[in-house]
Amino acid sequence: MQQDIKEAVAAAWAAAWDRGEVEAFDGILHPEYRRLTAGNGNLRDAAYLKQEILDIRAAFPDLVTTVDNLLVDEAEGEAAIFWRSTGTFTHDLPGVPATGNRVETRGSNLLTLRGGLIVSERVTWDRAELLEDLGVPSLRSAFEEPEEVVVDNLSGVPSIDALKGFNRQFITGVTVVTTIDDEGRPRGLAANSYASVSLDPPLVLVCVQKTTSTHDPLFKSSHLGINIMSTGQRDTVGVFASKAPDKFAEVEWHRAPHGSPLLEGSAASIEAEIKERFLTKTHTVFISKVTHAEASDLDALIYKGGKFYASGDLEQL
Numbered sequence: 001m002q003q004d005i006k007e008a009v010a011a012a013w014a015a016a017w018d019r020g021e022v023e024a025f026d027g028i029l030h031p032e033y034r035r036l037t038a039g040n041g042n043l044r045d046a047a048y049l050k051q052e053i054l055d056i057r058a059a060f061p062d063l064v065t066t067v068d069n070l071l072v073d074e075a076e077g078e079a080a081i082f083w084r085s086t087g088t089f090t091h092d093l094p095g096v097p098a099t100g101n102r103v104e105t106r107g108s109n110l111l112t113l114r115g116g117l118i119v120s121e122r123v124t125w126d127r128a129e130l131l132e133d134l135g136v137p138s139l140r141s142a143f144e145e146p147e148e149v150v151v152d153n154l155s156g157v158p159s160i161d162a163l164k165g166f167n168r169q170f171i172t173g174v175t176v177v178t179t180i181d182d183e184g185r186p187r188g189l190a191a192n193s194y195a196s197v198s199l200d201p202p203l204v205l206v207c208v209q210k211t212t213s214t215h216d217p218l219f220k221s222s223h224l225g226i227n228i229m230s231t232g233q234r235d236t237v238g239v240f241a242s243k244a245p246d247k248f249a250e251v252e253w254h255r256a257p258h259g260s261p262l263l264e265g266s267a268a269s270i271e272a273e274i275k276e277r278f279l280t281k282t283h284t285v286f287i288s289k290v291t292h293a294e295a296s297d298l299d300a301l302i303y304k305g306g307k308f309y310a311s312g313d314l315e316q317l
């Protein structure tokens with residue numbers, strides 16, 4: 001009997017993970033089957049598991065999954081699977097553009113059996129290791145919506161207007177964040193979400209909306225460029241805040257050592273290697289390590305409450 005369960009689980013596992021025949025799980029899963037993933041605490045049913053396998057196989061077409069060990073203790077109604085998967089992140093997962101990285105991940109599933117079927121499953125796997133290999137080390141989950149961030153005003157009632165009012169009081173410069181897409185074309189957008197994270201190591205961050213056309217090329221890039229706009233580049237900001245098909249047609253630019261476009265006439269420019277890609281609901285936060293810097297003595301453009309100002313004649317306090 002024990003041998004039967006073992007063989008059935010091994011066969012279903014191979015059919016689903018190696019050949020995409022997810023209905024093979026129907027023969028080994030109890031109607032009340034639930035799957036708990038340690039770390040994120042998600043409880044999923046059989047339909048979710050099957051779709052997740054199909055999504056992963058679509059994203060990793062060369063996926064090979066090996067069961068290293070399969071232990072069954074039928075008296076206790078328990079079993080354990082120790083597995084390893086290898087594949088190349090070739091096609092996008094929902095909300096996560098493919099990085100082309102080849103990865104190996106491993107984990108273990110502890111199964112509870114009822115009437116010879118799997119009624120519950122607890123999955124433990126080294127998510128951090130996999131995500132690091134994927135090139136998306138801080139991604140919480142490729143398959144779920146990240147939790148919504150609620151911003152409260154002082155009375156405790158959520159309010160976007162309160163946050164807008166707060167943001168309007170924060171005076172920033174304006175940058176143009178750039179990269180090169182798959183076809184070698186320069187891409188970029190205006191962004192004032194730039195911040196310096198640390199000087200040693202030299203880390204910077206920028207937040208880019210997932211719906212922008214620049215987002216996906218940026219996500220796939222190893223490096224990005226960040227240009228601080230000078231007062232003479234007010235029109236350039238307009239171009240890079242637009243959806244113009246070729247934003248670089250009217251501007252002079254040159255390539256940084258790793259190819260990122262740097263705009264002539266900027267107050268300062270850097271190129272940085274993308275180290276982390278944090279997904280929030282609407283934006284990706286890129287944390288990057290600066291590898292190249294160029295500065296001029298041009299005055300930087302100021303952005304305050306939706307308007308632009310020159311920084312040349314500021315009154316020092």
Ligand SMILES: Cc1cc2nc3c(=O)[nH]c(=O)nc-3n(C[C@H](O)[C@H](O)[C@H](O)COP(=O)(O)O)c2cc1C
Nearest residue numbers: 189190191192193207208209212213214241242243
């Ligand atoms: C001053 C200013 C700051 C902006 N900051 C950001 C930002 O930090 N992140 C972002 O995703 N979009 C930002 N935008 C909006 C983008 O520039 C805009 O959506 C642009 O059309 C995107 O172009 P794309 O879809 O071709 O990439 C900003 C726009 C302006 C004018």
